[in-house]
Every structure is written in structure tokens, then in C-alpha cells.
Amino acid sequence: GAVVSQHPSWVICKSGTSVKIECRSLDFQATTMFWYRQFPKQSLMLMATSNEGSKATYEQGVEKDKFLINHASLTLSTLTVTSAHPEDSSFYICSASDGYQPQHFGDGTRLSIL
Amino acid sequence: AQSVSQHNHHVILSEAASLELGCNYSYGGTVNLFWYVQYPGQHLQLLLKYFSGDPLVKGIKGFEAEFIKSKFSFNLRKPSVQWSDTAEYFCAVLIYNQGGKLIFGQGTELSVKP
Numbered sequence: 051g052a053v054v055s056q057h058p059s060w061v062i063c064k065s066g067t068s069v070k071i072e073c074r075s076l077d078f079q080a081t082t083m084f085w086y087r088q089f090p091k092q093s094l095m096l097m098a099t100s101n102e103g104s105k106a107t108y109e110q111g112v113e114k115d116k117f118l119i120n121h122a123s124l125t126l127s128t129l130t131v132t133s134a135h136p137e138d139s140s141f142y143i144c145s146a147s148d149g150y151q152p153q154h155f156g157d158g159t160r161l162s163i164l
Numbered sequence: 165a166q167s168v169s170q171h172n173h174h175v176i177l178s179e180a181a182s183l184e185l186g187c188n189y190s191y192g193g194t195v196n197l198f199w200y201v202q203y204p205g206q207h208l209q210l211l212l213k214y215f216s217g218d219p220l221v222k223g224i225k226g227f228e229a230e231f232i233k234s235k236f237s238f239n240l241r242k243p244s245v246q247w248s249d250t251a252e253y254f255c256a257v258l259i260y261n262q263g264g265k266l267i268f269g270q271g272t273e274l275s276v277k278p
Contacts, residue, residue: 054207082264093254093270094208143208147264152198155208 053077054146056156064164065136071129071159073144079124080146084153085117088141100127134163166191168257170269177245178277185240185272187255196258197238198266199229203251211253214238225249247278 053076061069073083082101086094098114100106100121108114116138118130127146131138139162145153171186189195199211212223219231229240238255255269 084265086268091271091273093268094266096265096267099265145208145266152210152213153264153266155200157207 054080054144054154054156056144056159058159059157060160060162062162062164063134066133069131069134069161071131071142071144071161073127073129073146073156075125075146075148075154078146078148078154080127081124081149082147083121083127084145084147085119085127085129086143086145088143088158090141094143097129131161134161136163139163166257166259166267168255168267168269170253170255170272172272173270174273174275176275176277179247180244181276183240183242183245183249183274185253185255185274187238187240187269188236189238189255189257189267190236191257191259194260196260197229197231198256198258199223199227199238199240200254200256201251202254202271208254211240245274245276247276250274250276 055074057072085097087097088094096109097112098106098108098119100119102121102124106119121127141158141160143158145155147153168189197214200208201211202208211227212221214221214231222228227242231238253272256266
């Protein structure tokens with residue numbers, strides 16, 4: 051079945067640094083990719099939707115200057131958390147769609163900011 | 165605003181017991197409905213989906229769900245659970261004309277005792 055690879059799976063870094071998370075669709079062309087954030091014991095909250103070659107659409111309350119999303123190709127989207135702080139620590143999950151449902155999810159990235 | 169509500173936060177069952185997890189959504193228009201499962205340490209996997217047609221849908225691993233439009237519900241069922249069903253279960257709704265955005269419920273943690 052369709053596979054989405056997310057890298058890294060876990061990252062620990064100091065406050066103030068920027069962290070890049072990659073999301074790749076391995077065997078299909080992802081016209082749309084989604085980035086979610088999941089807090090412990092809570093649901094997935096959509097952060098933004100990105101379509102290949104265009105600017106991402108951010109959900110209300112998500113800072114687009116802090117969470118930079120790039121979807122430069124049909125198989126790769128990146129999320130960069132700029133100047134990360136402890137409150138940005140969370141589990142970030144991407145999903146990808148070729149225009150047909152359902153979306154296929156990556157394994158997620160656990161981000162810990164010290 | 166659209167929302168998805170899962171009634172049970174944590175369900176504990178013994179093996180062979182029957183399972184029903186509730187899911188209600190708030191939106192009066194056309195929706196697609198999904199149940200996802202997240203096993204410990206793994207990514208989200210699709211259990212089943214409803215797009216149209218027979219409101220009783222069957223998924224993988226013996227799960228089924230029934231869409232009751234009048235109740236805005238999409239409850240997940242399994243006649244006899246196994247220890248291996250221990251996982252987090254998420255109900256999700258896709259609203260038409262919102263670019264494939266999924267709205268997730270808060271999740272239900274299922275623990276099955278051997």
C-alpha cells in the first residue's frame with residue numbers, strides 16, 4: 051500500500067534553534083500534504099494544508115512565520131519550526147494525498163525542545 | 165465550527181468482549197467518515213471509511229461501523245475484541261469542499277485485557 055515516510059522520527063534540540071521535518075510520499079504523487087500536531091492524550095489538530103507548488107494554507111491560530119511549510123515537489127513537503135521553544139514540543143504528523151481519499155499518514159516526529 | 169466528538173476517552177475490555185466506540189460529528193452537509201487506529205509506536209492506519217451507499221461499512225480486522233445520518237453518528241463496532249486490538253482509535257470527518265481537510269475526534273484509548 052501507499053507509504054509516507056517522515057524524518058526524523060525524534061529530535062531533541064536547544065531552545066532557539068530551527069528544526070526541519072521532512073515528509074515524503076514513496077510510491078505515489080502527493081498533490082496535497084497535511085501537517086498535524088498532536089499533544090499527549092489529545093487529538094490531531096490540523097496545522098496547515100500544502101499543495102505542490104503553491105503556498106500553504108494555515109489553520110486559524112497557527113503562526114505561518116514560525117511553522118514554515120514548503121511543498122516543492124510531488125513527493126516532498128517540509129515543515130520547519132523556526133526558533134523553537136519548549137512550548138513547541140509536540141508530536142508532528144504529516145499525511146499525503148494524491149487527490150483521492152484516504153490520506154496516508156507518516157509515522158510522526160517527536161520534537162523535544164530543551 | 166465543525167467538530168467530531170468521541171464519547172469514550174478510555175475503554176477497558178476483556179478479550180472476546182464486544183466493542184462499540186461512539187463518534188458524533190457536527191455538520192449538516194455531505195461528509196466522508198473514517199475510523200483510524202494507532203497502535204503503540206506506529207502511524208495512523210485506516211480501519212474503514214464511508215463515502216456513500218450502504219451505511220454499514222466493514223473494515224479490516226473484523227471492524228465495522230454504521231453511519232446514521234439522522235443522528236450524525238458513525239459508531240465503530242467489533243463483536244469480539246482481541247488483545248492485539250489494544251490501540252488508540254480516532255474518528256475523522258472530511259467536509260466536502262474543504263480541500264481534503266480531516267477533522268479528528270479526540271481519540272479513544274482501548275485496552276484489552278488478555
